[in-house]
Amino acid sequence: MATPSLRGRLARFANPGKPVLKPNKPLILANSVGNRRREKGEATCITEMSMMMACWKQNEFRDEACRKEIQDFFDCSSKAQEARKMRSIHETLEQSESLPPHKMTKLLQRFPNKSHLS
């Protein structure tokens, strides 16, 4: 569908009827794009953490008694970090339809919309 028209929508002396739109900012294209809605991630390694804390509760927070649980927790957190890195690399490589917001903003800053004449 074509862009809806602005003729007679704003409150100007030239426009006879009541205004349809009352914008609080001037209707000029900005040189940046808003960010995408962030995907809700979940907390990782909760089970390992709770196992480790249960072990701590039993052994008065001594680290030598809980070596195995602590090692499991470390392994889980390093695996989660690597998975997150692979996922972010994957997402930067993909991007079929349009650019991600920060790249789009950089592109618009290189070819900005001039709201002034000179």
Added chain:
Amino acid sequence: MAAPALQAARQWSGLALGVRLAVWNLPGITQVRWSRYAPEYRDPLIDKEYYRKPVSELTEEEKYDQELKKTQLIKAAAATETSSVFADPVISKFTNMMMKDGNKVLARLLMAQTLEAVKRKQFEKYHAASAEEQATIERNPYKIFHQALKNCEPVIGLVPILKGGHFYQVPVPLTDRRRRFLAMKWMITECRENKPRRTLMPEKLSDELLEAFHNRGPVIKRKHNMHKMAEANRALAHYRWW
């Protein structure tokens, strides 16, 4: 051979600097921290074993890498990185963290005095102890230093997360690097602040290192406090999104 190559390198780095500045096209932002080296300069590799390997033992990748290095420009190594047997990255990092206003000479002196103090105290204990105890007393100051810092590393950290207008301390796993940093930071803060007046840093640091080596003392207590707070807030772990 060396002089014209050096001159060419200097001219090239100057030209590359100009090229780099022209390419920098983010308006309204000026680059404040920059290095004298152009981006194509490689980092030096300081490892005696790598260079002593006979040609027959090198893999394909290493042979290719060595041939490639002959054509590429390499940065100068920092004065603190050496291939000597006495160079220890953990000790260097700790010395840098102790340094104030760039006075590396003083920081290195304090570090040397600390290690000497640790060694002296352990030797006194050794000579005063009986034969069975002498086997258990550790006298190598480097081993004591490494073990003490490892004992001080926290396992889990707390991060303030904003939810519903309030900041909650959420337990969070820490990376290796962050844990090592926290251990060193706690140790240095403890030695700077909580000590009787006119005690010198080497004396206080050696005491703290020996106590941490035996898993007692204020730094270990701080680590346990952190663990206890994390345990108390374990229900908030779901506020994390990573």
